[in-house]
Amino acid sequence: MLSVHNLSCQRGDKPLFEGVSFRLQAAQALHIEGENGVGKTSLLRIICGLSAPDAGQVHWQDQPTAQAGEAFRSNLLYLGHHLALKEDLSAFENLQTDAAVAGRSLSQVQVLKALALMGLRGREHLPVRVMSQGQKRRTALARLCVSQAALWVLDEPFVALDAQALDLLRGLLAKHVAEGGMLLFTSHQKIDLAHAQGQGLAVQSYRLKAAA
Amino acid sequence: MSASRAFTAVLKRDLRLALRRKSEVLTAVFFFVVVAALFPLGIGPELNTLRLIAPGVLWVGALLSSMLALQRLFEADYRDGSLEQMALSPAPMPLLVAAKLLAHWLVSGLPLVLLAPLLGLQFDLAPQALATLMLTLLLGTPVLSLVGGIGAALTLGVRGGGVLLSLLVLPLFVPVLVFGAGAVEAQVSGLGIQAHISILLAMLLPAVFFSPFACSAALRIALE
Numbered sequence A: 001m002l003s004v005h006n007l008s009c010q011r012g013d014k015p016l017f018e019g020v021s022f023r024l025q026a027a028q029a030l031h032i033e034g035e036n037g038v039g040k041t042s043l044l045r046i047i048c049g050l051s052a053p054d055a056g057q058v059h060w061q062d063q064p065t066a067q068a069g070e071a072f073r074s075n076l077l078y079l080g081h082h083l084a085l086k087e088d089l090s091a092f093e094n095l096q097t098d099a100a101v102a103g104r105s106l107s108q109v110q111v112l113k114a115l116a117l118m119g120l121r122g123r124e125h126l127p128v129r130v131m132s133q134g135q136k137r138r139t140a141l142a143r144l145c146v147s148q149a150a151l152w153v154l155d156e157p158f159v160a161l162d163a164q165a166l167d168l169l170r171g172l173l174a175k176h177v178a179e180g181g182m183l184l185f186t187s188h189q190k191i192d193l194a195h196a197q198g199q200g201l202a203v204q205s206y207r208l209k210a211a212a
Numbered sequence B: 001m002s003a004s005r006a007f008t009a010v011l012k013r014d015l016r017l018a019l020r021r022k023s024e025v026l027t028a029v030f031f032f033v034v035v036a037a038l039f040p041l042g043i044g045p046e047l048n049t050l051r052l053i054a055p056g057v058l059w060v061g062a063l064l065s066s067m068l069a070l071q072r073l074f075e076a077d078y079r080d081g082s083l084e085q086m087a088l089s090p091a092p093m094p095l096l097v098a099a100k101l102l103a104h105w106l107v108s109g110l111p112l113v114l115l116a117p118l119l120g121l122q123f124d125l126a127p128q129a130l131a132t133l134m135l136t137l138l139l140g141t142p143v144l145s146l147v148g149g150i151g152a153a154l155t156l157g158v159r160g161g162g163v164l165l166s167l168l169v170l171p172l173f174v175p176v177l178v179f180g181a182g183a184v185e186a187q188v189s190g191l192g193i194q195a196h197i198s199i200l201l202a203m204l205l206p207a208v209f210f211s212p213f214a215c216s217a218a219l220r221i222a223l224e
Helices: A040-048 A091-101 A108-117 A133-146 A163-178 A193-197 B002-020 B022-043 B047-070 B075-080 B082-087 B093-108 B110-121 B127-154 B161-188 B194-223
Strands: A002-011 A014-024 A028-033 A055-060 A076-079 A151-155 A182-186 A203-207
Touching: A002 A040, A014 A028, A014 A040, A014 A055, A028 A040, A028 A163, A040 A076, A040 A151, A040 A182, A076 A133, A091 A108, A091 A133, A091 B002, A091 B082, A108 A133, A133 A163, A163 A182, B002 B022, B002 B093, B022 B047, B022 B093, B022 B110, B047 B093, B047 B110, B047 B127, B047 B161, B075 B082, B082 B093, B082 B194, B093 B110, B093 B127, B093 B194, B110 B127, B127 B161, B127 B194, B161 B194
Parallel strands: A028 A182, A028 A203, A076 A151, A151 A182
Antiparallel strands: A002 A014, A002 A055
């Protein structure tokens, strides 16, 4: 369980947001909404532990994330604006290295399966440099197919995807939540996970408001 | 187990990237070769002078060449988000940073060690002096990568970071230069190199231990 208590964040002298609190239990999805510049990305980065909050705490299984350390990070998958892909490596090599850094070893078959699932069959060994923007995002999202992390934190996962990839991603997210995972994401699109899986998966939403 | 897997994955990735972008790696090595080759041409075939300046010239060349490579150490990872993923890895970040530093040394430091005896021949260095030169570079260039890495991490994302990095790091390289070049001179003049080697080792060991921690602390600040 992830719980966030009274988080606030400042940029320079200006408060960005204040008093953000919510809980996320297993098999729940939370959509962080808000206008541009309200601090959605900052909030996600604070929750992951990439930046420090100005006040408040983030708890993982009732322990502050800084103390939970490895236990938290091995259960976390974060996908931000930067895709963390190496342009000179192939999709295959990228995915395999990423998984190893995230603490998993993948067999060749697993990697190829994940890439095929994301519609990249036949392009596994192309350098990422020659791929289109959408294909790069698909490569990055292939990480979700092989992840065993309980908490997925995704920053705008739906941008630059075509209709088919959107359906794929919705399916992946719904499956993750249905299997007891937690999902935290930002998006400017309305996302209907229930529709994708054909079962009653509700996405809760949390509206981030700018501090006065 | 998973930590050592992450370590080898980062090491392998960086070495593979270096192989795919040979030009970047070769630039620094080529710079070293050119600098070391220009001095004998400029000074002329005065063997005594050449022997005298050889250790200093080769060491300064190695130092500047490793400066060239330093700026790229964390830059690409910072821009494409790989650094974020390393910070969020269950493996300790200093370990992953150590993998990057090791890869960096293998690519930018080790070639200098291997090339140095060849270049030393142009300066008419005796075989023992060449061996000493290699040994000091073998102990000294890792210090350059390790200490330079801290500078590279601190100046990450700063505009005009390259100049700042030189200003920050070059003064710290001075002891390595003094004792590295000094050892070869001591060897040539028959004074024994024991003391110089001990001091170089005394710089290397703490650098190996502390640098990954200092680098990852600096990188976390850059990521905020």
